[in-house]
Amino acid sequence: MAEGGTTLEYTPTWVVAVVCTVIVVISLTAERILHFFGKYLKKKNQKPLFEALQKIKEELMLLGFISLLLTVFQDRIAKICISKDLGDQWLPCQEKKEITTANDFQTLFSFLPHGTGRHLLAEASDPAAYCTAKGKVPLLSTTALHHLHIFIFVLAVVHVTFCALTIVFGSIKIHQWKKWEDYAKDMEYDPERDVKTKITHVQEHDFIRNRFLGIGKNSELQGWVFSFFKQFYGSVSKSDYITLRLGFIMTHCRGNPKFNFYNYMMRALEADFKKVVGISWYLWAFVALFLLLNFVGWHTYFWIAFIPFILLLAVGTKLEHIITQLAQEVAERHVAVQGELVVQPSDNHFWFNRPRLILRLIHITLFQNSFEMAFFAWIWVQYGFNSCMMGQVGFIIPRLVIGVFVQFVCSYSTLPLYAFVTQMGSSYKKAIFEEHIHEGLVGWAQKAKKKNKGNAPKMSSNGSSQVGPKEESPLVLEMAEVVEKESSV
Secondary structure (H helix, E strand, C coil): CCCCCCCHHHCCHHHHHHHHHHHHHHHHHHHHHHHHHHHHHHHCCCHHHHHHHHHHHHHHHHHHHHHHHHHHCHHHHHCCEECHHHHCCCCCCCCCCCCCCCCCCCCCCCCCCCCCCCCCCCCCHHHHHHHHCCCCEECCCHHHHHHHHHHHHHHHHHHHHHHHHHHHHHHHHHHCCHHHHHHHHHCCCCHHHHHHHCEEEHHHCHHHHHHCCCCCHHHHHHHHHHHHHHCCCCCCCHHHHHHHHHHHHHHHCCCCCCCCHHHHHHHHHHHHHHHHHCCCHHHHHHHHHHHHHCCCCCCHHHHCCHHHHHHHHHHHHHHHHHHHHHHHHHHHHCCEEECCCCCCCCHHHCHHHCCHHHHHHHHHHHHHHHHHHHHHHHHHHHHCCCCCCCCCHHHHHHHHHHHHHHHHHHHHHHHHHHHHHHHHCCCCCHHHCCHHHHHHHHHHHHHHHHHHHHCCCEECCCCCEECCCCCCCHHHHHHHHHHHHHHHC
16 A cells, blocks of 8 residues: 555654554443443343444444445545546535645644654555546545545444434433323223223313314314424323323233333333434435535535424324324214223324334434534534535524424424334334343244244145144234334334
């Protein structure tokens, strides 16, 4: 690899030793912190959060591999030459300006011998001269490679940080509902007794009065408008929680009226955090698409800020509208009911009958907002506030306002709504079982499913069917389906 400046052959050994020691100590410290944090989570039986931590480690390993590729192939990439006309197309800035002063990242180790003007990855002079001799320009200079290297690292760190903050603040908001769970459990509701003795007038129920508001099929638009504004204030009320909780219990846990819905909801949210904190392939594809379209005149960095903003509002409105639909279904079918008011959970209320699609949209929203904030911070530190890539102040202020708004609303409204409303699907999540029970049931369910396939009815020679000596219960088979469905998302 051709490099400029002083090589290791003529660098003082103490400099090499000091730099290596500092890098190794920092790396080992970070690794030990993650290791002990993982042991703490396992000690507290927080397996979903431990799995999320493992996902973060996977992302860090991916970043390390990307860093290795950029370092090893930087000179080879810089020696890929293209014509000057092609190199002047689709530029982020209209004019190229030579930067003569060292930037913040380049001055990080300026205290070392020969530190002034020291190059972090490689000197670009040799690859540039290689292409210049051919009358062409490098495909990507080593300086640009280094800046891209930093941006990818900043993006991953900001995304993981923002996801963690969203989960923390969202959990704080959800924790306020615990008093409603305690209140509902103290009601000592007996389904069999109340069905015979209690009459509930639907229109007088708090849940119907607060949610239905006489908005029927002829006023669908009003229902959506109400749901849109409802997500910003009192997104979930006490009557919402108690009614939907009862609907879940009566559908999936009828034999256990004391079921702790709050704990189940928190376990499901922790399990979903593992999916949200990762960076999937389609999110990396989005990064590549943005970098492609970020050329002068399009202001892509400005318009991209509206994507998480619109997605967030759409998801929040949909979740609120599902609660309104549940109230509408009961109000339109009944004037009075025996026992408590019970809603009927169903996948039909969700987009494409898929409650888990909401999680994917939240994942995209968080990543795009993280991308916007990371891109802004990277440009500011790397090139300065007055960089042409930063844009005009009229474009910068709305981007920052939208970014803060998305992070705040997603933490305190959309995520708690998601954790609550997505339990109103036709099926439950595997988090319905405690961790020690779940581990035993998973193995049992998988064995039962295999055994059920092996005991499939066989046709005898006289045309009659023969059934195996023992068939597993539908609950066991349902558990196997839930495990497969959860793992496939």
